[in-house]
Amino acid sequence: MKRKVRWSLGKKLTGLIVTMCVVLGLLAAVVSYRTFSASMMEYYNQLGTNLVRTLASQLDADELDRYYETGEMDERYYEIQSFISDLVASNDVEYLYVVRPHGVGVTFLFDSDMETGESGEYEDGGYCALGTYVDLVGGFADNLDRLLAGLDVEPIVQRDASYGWLMTAMTPVLHEDGTMAGYVMADISMNDVMNTRQTFLITLVGLLAAVAAVFLVTFLFILRRMVLHPIDLLTQATGDFIQSNEEELAAGTATVNVPPIRTGDEVELLADSFRKMEEDMISYIREFMKATAEKERIGAELNVATQIQADMLPRIFPAFPERQEFEVYATMNPAKEVGGDFYDFFLVDDDHLAVVIADVSGKGVPAALFMVIAKTLIKNHAQNRETPGEVFTQTNAQLCEGNDAGLFVTAWMGVLEISTGKFVYVNAGHNPPLLKRAGGQYEWLKSRPGFVLAGMEGIRYRENTLELMPGDTLYLYTDGVTEATSSAQELYGEERLQAALNEASELPVSQLLPRIKNCIDTFVGDAEQFDDITMLGLQYHTRGEKADG
Template identity: 65%
Template sequence: MKRGIKSKIVRIMLSISLSSLLMYIVIFQISSYFSADIVERATDQMGRKSSTNSENLLISQSIKDSEQIILKNSELVNSQLNEIAMDLSAIATAITYINDHSDLYMPVMVKSAQELVDQGLSDGRTIHYALGEDVELESVSDELYLMGNILPFMEAINNEKGIITSIYIGDESGFSIGYDENAALKAPHGIVYEARNKSWYTEPKQLNGLYVSPPYSDSFGRGLTVSMATPYYQRGELKGIIGLDVLIEDINQSVLSAQMGGNGYAMLLAEQGRVISAPGLTEENADRSNVFLGTKADEIVSLMNENSSGVSLSEIDGLPVYVLFHKIELNNWYYIAVLDIASIIEGATEVKMVIDEITIDTQNEIANASFYTNIILIGMFVATGIVVIWAANKFSKKISKPILMLNDGVKIISNGDFSNKVEIETGDEIEELGASFNKMTKDLVDHIENLKKVTAEKERIGAELDVATKIQASMLPYIFPAFPDRKEFDIYATMEPAKEVGGDFYDFFLIDQTHLGIVIADVSGKGVPAALFMVITKTLIKNYAQLGMPAAEVFTKSNDQLCEGNDAGMFVTAFMGILEIETGKFDYVNAGHNPPLIKKSDGEFEWIKAPAGFVLAGMEGINYKQQSLMLEPDDVIYLYTDGVTEATNLENELFAESRLQTILNENKESTLTELLGSIKTNIDAFVGAAPQFDDITMLAFEYKGLGKIEVIDLPAQVDQLHTVLDFITGQLEKNQCPMKVMTQINIAVEEIFVNIAHYAYASTPEGVGDVGISFKVEENPACAIIEFSDRGIPYNPMELEDPDLTLSADDRKIGGLGIYMVKKSMDEVAYKYHEGKNVLTIQKRF
């Protein structure tokens, strides 16, 4: 059953009012619920975050303090060892001086350990000798007693450095000298001691420099010891080794006394993870670094081998710890701090407990407030319903009558009777609505008549513009490749008009078998007038060019013709170039057009210096000037109209010349088709939803040249070198290359090919591959151009740093000398990675 508008108004008013109030109640309830939830979560998060921040702050500060401690102590340990190393070096220098100036010194008697014991002279530190196997005292006595002059130096260093337990010398002649307190212990073993076989002798001899041993337990029971040794010389030749033993007990005391916060501790670690110093260190656990570094001990030792300092997380007895380390540079030890996280963050949990109590109190208060608010809202809901029912019934009659009249009028018009009018006199907006309704009826009748006429006209114009667009497109070259039989060049062009027909155009045509004409132009204005003027301009330029005129004369004559009868004041910006295909000479003329860009074969896109002359059809009698440049094989020229650089986005920003140049260089290795496609894609992305206001026309041309290229493809294997050299030599001899230049080229070719054979495919799954070699000769001047290409791993040898030839072969870094020789012997060397290939090109003039 249908309900009247009066009933609907009552229902609507009642529904709206009660629904609004009900919605308010629901929103309030939801808000209250979420508010309570937010407060609960916020306080909980606050507690957890405060606790976390406190923990992080405590940990961070503890790590920072510990880093300072281990840095300071590691520097202290390094300083102590460095001082001893400097003292050792001083003794070595003194011995070298004594050896080189033996005539200045008197022999000093040195006794064996047994002789000292027999004579009661073995107490305290003494100097005593031993002899190597099969060495007689008589054969080395002069050198031995000369070395006795070093005793004062040993005594001075021993008095200054209390942690040195022993100083000793081993000589290439086979004798050795010791200075220590162990004469009595050594005496029973005799005088035979082959120092030259000991690691303290062989290691510094091999290094030809300072050697620091790993820590070890001293054989005389003096504790943990480290040995340091360095060579001494006689007239520049290594004569022997001087060494000393150092007790690291004093170092251990400074390590163990360091305070690391909480239950943390410090320790020293040698290479390979051997523990030197740590709380609770015993002989049994010295090689078990996991006892002191936890479950991540192996990972931490590996990390230390790769870094001089760092921090890592580990776990000891089920508790997390931080392990900090710093390298002691002289002997590759590590100073380590182990921080117990649990003992550091004990105070942080108290903050969270206080916040949890506050959260519970807040939730209880919110629940009480919500209960009393709900009672008030229910009472408001009932009262509002009563008031709305009374008001809706009173005013529904007054509102519904004129609306019903409008409804009847709409029904009449919907049946096709546009003569009906409604008469409403309410003195308010409904009366205005009735008047508007009557006016709408009249306007609708007029619009229907006009629409019939406009629709017919648009259909006619659309059909004509469609034909014009097809005609204009057919006038421009659109089949590519345009000259499939000509290998000397390649060309590609596109045009996208802003309207159905546009004023831009491009053209290219063979003037004769040795000359190619290229044109790009932009006619002022848009639409059909510009398209017609474009046809005239294109025809004039091509006709004059095919008469063999120079580019400047073509523009001069075309301009005079276009000026005649140009009452509309139209003009054309244009650029034309004529290429001499055999030589690469490119003559060009510019009539107010955007300057093109050129990319040389081994370079990037740069602007051609093409001064803009006056526009075509602007003024009669102008004599245009042309310029020239020489194109080389693989050079690319890019021409365009201002629809490219003046493309505008919704923010009214221009695409601009700088963005165009950047995109060209990003795609400089692309084909011409890919190059223009990439630019158009970037323009579309930049413009976005903004409408196209100008024609977008582009033309790209690549000159390939006439040079004959000889090519050989063969496996990238060293045993193919003779084939490569035979190929190159044959080509050079064919072109009468001088022997000196031929030798230089063959050396460079051998170096490059052998490197490709060894390394190009070494890291590929197959491990093998091919290499392509091309050869050609350019004339005036004669120049051999050889190109190597492979599909191996990408590698640019030009990025390799030149070797420092001032250094000796032993000190110079390995690698780089071969490519350095190639760069020095060749006139040009260039690399590029193109279409998945490494391409290296060398050039040598002769």
């Protein structure tokens, strides 16, 4: 099922680029606007400063004191006023005037707005005529202390209700002792400057927006052609590779469907990686199918081997229904498909019954093959009426020949003389069995074990003898029983085995062995079976008649 993408890569990149363009555009606009504004302000600041300094150079501090104190205009006054008018006429300035700061305001001494009457002389008493007093406001009021002290004051820019934006440049006229006689001030209209700044900002923003739009369209075109479209092709190809090639993949005939992408960058490398991935996947599936087929073939062969192994062990019970003197029963549960444990029982002659249980080292097919050899050799030698000790001695010698794999067998064998109850047995490194006398409990049948079969050449095995009485039961097993492990990593052990046998001591062997297997399964629980579990039980009922000959 195709997963729905909430935000495609194209949308994410477009949003990122638009955001970057907006941020960079705003940053460029702010920097450019501030730079332009600063240069404009610097120009008019320099213009005003030069103008007031020019006028200040023509003024005398003592004359200003006299005009301030008397309020009378003379010929010199008119000359200065005429000079001020000429400066205003020849420079881009709105007002040019001279004031005397005191109190919280200033008294006008000269003003370019003073008008001449019909006689050609300046009329006093006008708005800014000699002696007019005005309170300081705004930036002027903020700099009152500096004005009263005759200090330099930076140009002041503020908005006037009547004249709009004005920049006032000023410079002090000082006495020789440094005291202040007055200030020359020039008002320059900033309305055009402000309009120019606004126009510049609008033009700049429009230009940046146009450039950003062109860049964005170009970038998205390149992005779509060089990145997004190839990735879309890869996405579709990889999705179709599974959905459209299920039968081909199952048959091992699928082919690579990644289209050729030639962008000369990482996208091309990505496409090559996808193509290599599909090639590797196809190759892996083909190898996997081969391995699966081989595994199925091996599994089938193992099933056949398991069946062959099971057929080699006597499994029909009761084994000797015509013989009432004894009962024998055995089970084997391999840990793998084929196991290394085995049991056997057979009549050597009418009066002798042989029982064998053994455990081959290792697991799986090698152990099973070695088991077949060992079982065959033991039975062949026993049927030649060799004693149990001779059987193991000859079998050991033959198993040692060509045993390059280093396998060995632990084995226990006994031969019962049915007519007398005489029981001769031999142990080749195997677990000791348990014997229950009639009416008693299961006890360990201890004997000194010999060395394992196929472990060392030249070993001779010693026999042991006991007499079985009617009602006695012999229990044989492999180490898979006592070493069965629970999920808590605890062994079943010999004590549990002996206790379980004694709890069911009255059961016949055909019921006893399944009962013990159920006890083991309950103890182990869900834990994996790591070893073969093999058991054999022999119950002696009565002594038979000895056969003639």
